[in-house]
Amino acid sequence: MDFQLSEEQKMIQQAARDFAVRECLPGVIERDEQQKFPREQIEKLADLGFLGMMVKPEYGGAGLDTVSYVLAMEEISKIDASVSVCMSVNNSLVCYGLQEYGTEEQKQQYLVPLAQGKKEGGLYIGAFLLSEPEAGSDATSQQTTAEDNGDHYLLNGTKNWITNGGSASVYLVIAQTDRSKGSKGINAFIVEKSWPGVTVAAKENKMGIRGSDTHTILFSDVKVPKENRIGEDGFGFKFAMKTLAGGRIGIASQALGIAGGAFERARDYSKTRKSFGTEIMHHQAIAFKLADMALKIEAARLLCLKAAWEKDQHLNYDISSSMAKLYASETAMWTAVEAVQVHGGYGFVKEYHVERLMRDAKITQIYEGTSEVQRIVISRGILK
Ligand code: CAA
Secondary structure, three states: OOOOOOHHHHHHHHHHHHHHHHHHOOOHHHHHHHOOOOHHHHHHHHHHOOOOOOOOHHHOOOOOOHHHHHHHHHHHHHHOHHHHHHHHHHHHHHHHHHHHHOOHHHHHHHHHHHHHOEEOOEEOOEEEEOOEOOEOOOOOOOOOEEEEOOOEEEEEEEEEEEEOOOOOOEEEEEEEOOHHHHHHHEEEEEEEOOOOOEEEEEEOOOOOOOOOOEEEEEEEEEEEEHHHEEOOOOOHHHHHHHHHHHHHHHHHHHHHHHHHHHHHHHHHHHHHOEEOOEEHHHOHHHHHHHHHHHHHHHHHHHHHHHHHHHHHOOOOOHHHHHHHHHHHHHHHHHHHHHHHHHHHHHHHOHHHOHHHHHHHHHHHOOOOOOHHHHHHHHHHHHHO
16 A cells, blocks of 8 residues: 655645645635635636646646545645635536536537636636525435426526535536436536526625635526436436535545644644743643644545545545545534634634634535535445
């Protein structure tokens, strides 16, 4: 077993670290306060090839492996999880779904610009629309309908909690086409935001990842051409599940990065802050917290890398991605809370960043499947 990263993987990790410090750190507190979408940072990520990292070069991507993607996600998330969630959705949910299951025409028309993150000089990213007001964890209960009308489908319904909802140009929409068939009566469609009948509704005012752009999206008699359906009729739910398994590696890596960012700040602070006549790192109450943080982060990193490796080897990674997501997100939440505690009163104010990391950590236990959903996937997998 080889735990060494390749030279290329180390290079990607370093490039992501440099990018995060140089481009994401300046203004991160203000973007969080003002809920400002990090457009400039995302455009620069596109230039780096980080919006289509695992897409083959012939479709405009960087052709890298999932391990490199985990490393990049971790580094960027240490600094700004609002940037990394946008990156994760475009890479893992949108580009992966199209590369794996799209037709050649769909790839040429949509995947190529999405992997490059640009079209005609402007930002061009995607969003994944599964959640609904009444269908969150219970994803088969889709109320959005797509009625077969011959050469097109007529799409009606409401999607919510949509990351990149306002900034994306392309939506991958999951909808019910035949309720009598249950999960097999669900399809996935490529829908352009600019089409008549698509409305971007209110932006959510969130606790964390406040720079990211989360909206409700409404569809009213939207005509979706037949050729924009992804896969065979009835493939939509499997499409969503298969795509989400990869998405969970992305969010696990985001959680890993948030935990790492909180840990590094707590560690550095403990070396300079003095109490009772010495730097606080010399108090076991602090040193043991730091030891536990480092231990949990290492375990989370190994789970993320194992899931990524399994995906790269074309093995089944349903269970490993859920394990990585569950453990890394719990680690992020715990570590961020403890990092605030290490900082004492300073941890409670914005300049020290850990309060933001603590708020950002929470969503990693909720989106792309709550911790409870991950336990469903893991328990079903091990009991099968
Ligand atoms: N691969 C292939 N097929 C799969 C699969 C997988 N990973 N998981 C399920 N399926 C298939 C099943 O085999 C079954 O097919 P058959 O009937 O042929 O056997 C079918 O799909 C239905 O599966 P289940 O019976 O397991 O479905 P369920 O209703 O019990 O739900 C669940 C299972 C795991 C809870 C699922 O609903 C789920 O993952 N929910 C969470 C949804 C989620 O993650 N939402 C996140 C939204 S996206 C987001 O957050 C992005 C963002 O903005 C950041």
